[in-house]
Amino acid sequence: MAYIGNDVPANFQSLPAVVRFNGDGSTLTFALGRTISNVQSIIVSVDGVVQDSSKYTVPDGSTLTFGSGDAPSSGTGNVFVYFLGLAAGNVTPAAENKGNFKNGGMFRLNAQSLSTNITILATENAQVTGTLTVNSGVTLTVNSGGRLVIS
Numbered sequence: 001m002a003y004i005g006n007d008v009p010a011n012f013q014s015l016p017a018v019v020r021f022n023g024d025g026s027t028l029t030f031a032l033g034r035t036i037s038n039v040q041s042i043i044v045s046v047d048g049v050v051q052d053s054s055k056y057t058v059p060d061g062s063t064l065t066f067g068s069g070d071a072p073s074s075g076t077g078n079v080f081v082y083f084l085g086l087a088a089g090n091v092t093p094a095a096e097n098k099g100n101f102k103n104g105g106m107f108r109l110n111a112q113s114l115s116t117n118i119t120i121l122a123t124e125n126a127q128v129t130g131t132l133t134v135n136s137g138v139t140l141t142v143n144s145g146g147r148l149v150i151s
Contacts, residue, residue: 021079023047023072028065032081035061045080046072114138120146127151 021030023046036042039053044064055070064081066072072079100109113133120126122145129151134140142148 017083019081019083020077021072021081022077023075023079025074026071028068028071030064030079030081032058032062032064034083036083037061041084043082043084045082047075047078114140117141119143120148122146125149 019033032042036058039056039058042058042064044051044053044056051070056064056066058064101107102109108129110129112131113135115135115138117139119141120143122143125147126142127149132150140148
């Protein structure tokens with residue numbers, strides 16, 4: 001079945017659990033390559049020693065920044081960042097794709113008028129509950145083979 005909706009945000013995709021950087025004794029910032037919600041979402045290790053989160057920040061959610069006196073020592077791959085989980089994120093469907101419900105889902109509410117052009121394809125079934133008014137200048141097309149039921 002085809003996917004309907006917006007592209008899946010990067011924070012819901014499979015990403016590496018660790019990134020490594022080369023310290024040089026003076027660089028204070030490192031791009032994480034993903035966004036995290038806070039410093040508790042990562043564990044940072046320099047030369048095999050886990051760093052207290054007071055030694056670094058992630059001010060924009062994606063850049064690891066060490067304090068001015070805490071630049072990682074020189075080494076190849078000596079700075080490890082372990083991701084503990086995915087960043088918090090929201091996927092919000094478009095308003096027209098949300099259901100409007102009352103009384104805990106007992107009642108589904110529908111609009112009473114159509115204000116945009118729409119086509120029911122030959123491979124689709126559609127249902128409208130209650131009266132339907134097609135606004136002036138708006139076209140409702142039901143292709144041959146398609147079905148629209150108004151109940």
